[in-house]
Amino acid sequence: MNRRAFSTLGCPGSGLDEVVRLARTGPCDGVELRCAAGQPTYPGMPETEADAVAAHLTAAGLDIVCLASYVQVAADRADVVEDLAGHLRLAARLGAPSVRVFGSGADQPEGRRDRAVRCLSRAAPLAARLGVDVLLETHDEFLTGERVADVIEAVGSPAVGSVWDAVNPWRAGESPDRTAAVLGPWIRHVQLKDVATPTDLRPVLPGHGNVPLAAVVEQLHRLGYQGWISLEWERAWYPEAAGLDQALTAFHQVLDTLAPPPTGPAPSGRPAHL
Template identity: 70%
Template structure:
């Protein structure tokens, strides 16, 4: 059975006690930490504070499967690899297994695939030395498993893998069977959520929307995937959504029924 986590995207501004309380209310043994200003972790967090947070999470019995960065590897900027390196160092201090990255680069479409490959390849030795993976999410300019897998194949390093955000390939027209086939060799982390329709991305309690969550979970089972499955409840972007404490029980019911 895959271990379960939730993203702190669902509890913006929560302190450590609240995060631990949410985890203990259900069988979550991990927390996907959103790395942004105003959160438990942010890009400028000093090493001593990171060490204290890592120790507190360890005492609470919580792992950090992913540090969810906002680094855009396809961006046409000179400091992409430097920013990624700083996130890798922070992830290592926190004991996080992966640093999540996005594609980005929408402002200059030409060459964005090549930029993503180049930046990831340059960061690979840094990740390998730190013992932290880099995981490219199916998101923004690289929505599908096909797009992400093509980049990962070009990089060709076991230090670089994929985050399967279950909504995005599906809303782009890629069936879960196809996404699983493409991402299987690279899959490092899975984010589940549910929505009302492919064009209405407001959070819906898992199991009450239209995303074929059962199909996604069946494909993970077929792959023999035993990695983390995380609820990404996007309350930071949709403050009118129900509290994370109401979404988590539904998330567990969906997984228990699979």
């Protein structure tokens, strides 16, 4: 059964106490920490602050499941590998198992696949030493599972994997079964969300839009995926969206509906999660 988490993208500006409160209303066992200015975790934060964040969440019984960075591995910049290295060290300090990265490189489209491969290849040895995976998300210039898989396969390191954002391959015309088929060996983290159409990306409560969430979850079951499933509620970009607590209720309802029958008793005092 997969454990559930949510991204702090859904509660921009909230402190750790509010993050813990939101997790307990679900309940969720983990949190995906957005790494950005003004958030509980941010690039270059001192080790003492990172230790305090980790201790606060550990005391609340929450795992940090991913450090959601904004590193663009296909960008034509000399400092990209150094930037990624800093995020990897921060993730290791926090006890996070992975760092999410984007492709981008939109300003220099020629060669972005090769730039991404070079950046990830250079960062992979450090990631392996730290025990922190680098996860390339199905996003921007690498929108589909096919494109992400092409990059990861070229890198050829077990320290490099993928985040399957459920919306992006679908809006690019790639079906969930195709995404799972090409990306399956490298999926280490999954983000679920819902929207109305492939061109209208405003957040819709999970199960109330048109993203084929049932097909995505079915493919995860087929793959035997045992990792985290995280709600990515983009309230930071769409402040008019419903609150994260409401989105989490819908998220759990969707996953409870799609969960396979339990094979044994649930842990004492906790519901059987997907």
